[in-house]
Amino acid sequence: MRKAIIFCITALVIGFHAVAQELPRVEMQTSLGDIVVAIDTINAPVTAKNFIKHIENGTYENALFYRVVRLNNQPANEIKIEVIQGGIYTEPRFESIKPIAHETTEMTGLKHLDGTLSMARSEPGTASTEFFICVGDQPELDFGGKRNPDGQGFAAFGQVISGLDVARKIQQQKDKQQTLVDKVVISSIKIY
Template identity: 40%
Template sequence: MNRRFALVALIAAAVLGAPAAAAPRKATPARPVPPPPPPAPLGDTVRVIMVTELGPIELALDHGHAPVTVENFMRYVDGRRFDGMTFYRAMRLAWGDQPNGLVQTGLRGNPAKVFKPIAHEPTSQTGIRHKAGTLSMARWAPGTATADFSILLSDLGGLDANPEAADAEARAGYAAFGRVVSGMDVVRRIWDSPLSPTAGEGALKGQMLEPPVKVLTVRRAAQP
């Protein structure tokens, strides 16, 4: 009887003296990810660097004179929607001093990336002329521009608005909004890239790059 009591007492002491099992840890609640800071306000001039597979192109956007167009452009830049787009067109004009023409890039109406069209800012309003290195919005009718634009290789005054013209298209012209400040050698290499003899419709046939030249990133740059 004493042995049995001693054995029970020993087992009880072992159990009661054993350290308690660690309580399960409470899961630490995930911290909410703070929203990204709002983009910095735009000054009169906004610098942007476009890195292409053929090299970088630095742009100076004229926000002071073309605010609607530049603010629209920067929405695409800050949202990184231009990353991965391509230069898909090179218009080569046979007349005049060479190189003569333009190259074109953008999102080509991609419904997953384009914002609503913007109001047209004619050169007669902004004072920005279509000179070599100028950036100009592509469009159908005035007020339909979204995300596609051209870089001019030469002066193309025919793209400027002419308020005295009888033709409505000539009166409106195209919306210029900035210029290339470095990298025109890269623009020339894009312009010199191979063209497809069959791709494109109407006036664009024979102007489509094959293969297109990829744009890797488009980012704000430090102001000089």
Template identity: 40%
Template sequence: MKQLIFLFLLISLIACTETINSGNPHVVIETKYGEIELELYADKAPATTAAFLSYVDSGFYENTSFYRVLNVNNQPSNAPKTEILQGGLWRTKNEKARSITGIPHESTGKTGVKHKDGVISVARLAPGTAGSEFFICIDDQPGLDEGGENVEDKLGYAAFGKVIKGMSVVRKIYMQNDRNQYLDPPIAIYNVRRK
């Protein structure tokens, strides 16, 4: 019996230590379908995480939207497929979105954060142009990693966190009606806040 109690205490201590030591910030995306909680990997992708948190802390994401969806039905049949849900300022605060300075590119080769189901990443054109626009992966998307087939320059996108609660909300939004890859209508993001 003493051995079982000792084992239970040891496991509890390890679990508490891991939670305390992670030190990674959490944010919550508030939508009409519910909340999505993310853990951001400040330890692996510090520049991207710091930039995203600066937008959160500045209130940039208040009254914005999830506005774009890529699924197997709305992409050219001869192109590699990607499944993502994209959001940010672009549709609601376009001038603000365009004014944001690009984030130095933190590739998946550098960070080790791959585009797996529920991973959040930043949208970009050329490396170093990512700003306020982000996307969440639906299922694993290796084509978005460094060297992947879905990015012409083969440098991939900068993944920097993961959904830890509310993936059902992400999938519900992802399944809404779209027209030419844009949600119709966009789904409101009431706010993104630190937890």
């Protein structure tokens, strides 16, 4: 009984410490304005730490927002979403960078809400550098959602806390089959 009480008290202390812990913030400076995101290292540790590692290692030097998905530019998709996608896009090819384990929203408890930062992927466990920001709530990107046939959803790991208007502005830029005609350069991406 005493061990059970000590365990419960320890669990509560750890839980309170995690809630009180401030999440790291990342600022993305673009030509259309700045976007600040809180990175959830508590609920999505694998995905969040991967993103932070790439910032610290300079992977995102010369990064871009290069893809926009709107209701009107995905005619072949039965399940429609709205996001802007960014990352390194070109050299070094992101496919050659070691991928991470897939943290589903079922595992993390996070959801793809308006302003959620998440990892792009093909198959589960293939995400490495490319990320996207949700424009509006996107439940079909959560675990069990129908956007991806495997039903595993995408790995949410952050939330825009300022600059969602910038994400919306990026989403409205001219595209050709979801690829921006003029890519939006992320001139600086830093942790603070």
